Amino acid sequence: MDRRRHLEVESAVADFNRRTLSSIRRPLDRMIYLSSMRDCNTGAYYHDGLADRFSDEAACEALARCHFEAFLEVSSASLADLVSQMEGYAAATHSVPIDFIAVWKRLEPYRVAIPVDMDPLVTEFLFSNFKLALAIWENRLKNRSAGEPISSQLRKPDRRSPLHQDRQNSSNLRPTEGGELV
Amino acid sequence: MTILILFSLLGIAFLVFLFALVVLPSPSNPEGSAKSLISAHHALSVLQHSLLSERLTNQIFSDEDLKYVSSIGSPEVVELLLAERRRLALLWVAQVRSQIRNLMRFQRTQSGFYANLSVSAELSLVNGFWSLLLFCRALEFFIVLRGPYRARSAVRRTVSAAAHLCDLTGGPIAFLSSMAADLTVAPYRGGKAAK
Numbered sequence: 008m009d010r011r012r013h014l015e016v017e018s019a020v021a022d023f024n025r026r027t028l029s030s031i032r033r034p035l036d037r038m039i040y041l042s043s044m045r046d047c048n049t050g051a052y053y054h055d056g057l058a059d060r061f062s063d064e065a066a067c068e069a070l071a072r073c074h075f076e077a078f079l080e081v082s083s084a085s086l087a088d089l090v091s092q093m094e095g096y097a098a099a100t101h102s103v104p105i106d107f108i109a110v111w112k113r114l115e116p117y118r119v120a121i122p123v124d125m126d127p128l129v130t131e132f133l134f135s136n137f138k139l140a141l142a143i144w145e146n147r148l149k150n151r152s153a154g155e156p157i158s159s160q161l162r163k164p165d166r167r168s169p170l171h172q173d174r175q176n177s178s179n180l181r182p183t184e185g186g187e188l189v
Numbered sequence: 190m191t192i193l194i195l196f197s198l199l200g201i202a203f204l205v206f207l208f209a210l211v212v213l214p215s216p217s218n219p220e221g222s223a224k225s226l227i228s229a230h231h232a233l234s235v236l237q238h239s240l241l242s243e244r245l246t247n248q249i250f251s252d253e254d255l256k257y258v259s260s261i262g263s264p265e266v267v268e269l270l271l272a273e274r275r276r277l278a279l280l281w282v283a284q285v286r287s288q289i290r291n292l293m294r295f296q297r298t299q300s301g302f303y304a305n306l307s308v309s310a311e312l313s314l315v316n317g318f319w320s321l322l323l324f325c326r327a328l329e330f331f332i333v334l335r336g337p338y339r340a341r342s343a344v345r346r347t348v349s350a351a352a353h354l355c356d357l358t359g360g361p362i363a364f365l366s367s368m369a370a371d372l373t374v375a376p377y378r379g380g381k382a383a384k
Contacts, residue, residue, distance in 0.1 A: 085253060086257055128239065129239065132249065139254075139269060
C-alpha cells in the first residue's frame with residue numbers, strides 16, 4: 008500500500024471512530040455492527056457516510072480494520088466480561104433474554120460476525136466463549152427464576168416467535184449516522 | 190580380516206549416504222523451492238504471532254475463567270467449561286505440532302540453500318524438532334488425562350522450546366518478512382466496496 012493510501016485509511020479510521028464507534032461502548036456491539044456493513048458474498052465493507060468522505064477502497068479498508076480491532080477486543084474479554092456484554096447487547100436490542108439465548112444457541116449468529124481471515128484457533132476460542140457465556144447467562148436466569156413461574160419472569164405475555172424477534176433485532180443493529188443504535 | 194574391514198567400510202559408507210539423504214537438501218525445482226519457502230514463512234508467522242503468543246496461551250490455559258465459573262455454582266457449566274478448554278488445548282497442541290512439522294520439512298529439504306549450517310548445528314536442530322514433536326505428543330496425553338489447567342508448566346516449556354526453534358529456523362528466511370506483507374492480500378483489501 009502506498010503512503011498516500013495508507014494516510015487516507017488512517018484518516019478514515021480516525022473519522023469513523025470519532026463519529027460513530029465512540030458512541031458504541033461495548034466491543035461486542037461494535038463487532039456485530041461492523042459485520043452488518045460487510046457484504047457476505049464479497050467480504051467488502053460499505054458505509055455511506057464514510058464512502059462520501061473517502062474513497063471506496065479506503066472506507067472499505069478502514070471498516071475492515073475497525074472490525075478487526077473490535078474482534079480482538081471481544082476475543083480477549085474474560086468470560087465474566089463477555090456475559091455482561093451479551094446482557095447489555097440483548098438489552099440494547101430490546102430482546103427478551105430467554106428468547107435471545109434460545110436463538111443464539113440455535114443459530115449461532117456470532118459465527119458470521121467475525122472478520123474474514125482470522126486465526127482459526129482464536130476464532131474457535133471466541134466461539135467457545137460465546138457458547139459458555141450463553142450457558143452461564145441461561146443458568147443465572149434459571150436460578151433467578153427458581154420458585155417463580157418462568158413465564159412471568161422471562162417472557163412478556165404477547166411474545167412473537169424467537170425467529171421473528173431475531174429478524175427484528177438484526178434490523179435494529181444499524182445505528183444512525185450519529186452512531187446510536189436504533 | 191580383510192573382508193571384515195571391507196564390510197565395515199561399506200557399512201560406514203552406507204550410513205554416511207543415509208545421513209546425507211536425511212540432512213542434506215535434495216535437489217528441487219525453483220517453483221517447489223519457492224512454495225516450500227513461503228510455507229515455512231507462513232508456519233513461522235503463525236507460530237510466532239499467534240500460537241506461541243502469551244495472550245493466546247494465557248487465554249486457553251489460565252484458570253481465571255474457571256474460578257469465575259466455579260463461583261456460579263453450576264456443575265453443568267463447570268463441566269462444559271472444562272470440556273471446551275480441553276478441546277481448545279488439544280487443538281492448540283495439534284496446530285503447534287503441525288506448524289513444527291512444516292518447519293522441519295523445510296529444514297530437511299530446503300534450508301541448505303539459504304543457510305550454511307554446520308553438521309553439528311543441523312543435527313542439533315533435527316534433534317530439537319524431534320524432541321519437540323515427542324513432547325507435544327506427551328502433552329496431548331497429559332491434557333486428555335489431567336485437563337488443560339494442570340499442563341501450564343509443560344505448555345510454557347513447549348512454548349519456549351518452539352520459540353527457540355523458530356529463532357534458529359527463522360534467521361535464513363527473515364528476508365521474506367517484508368515481502369510477505371506485500372504478498373498477503375486479504376479478501377477485503379483493495380476490494381471495491383459495493384453500493
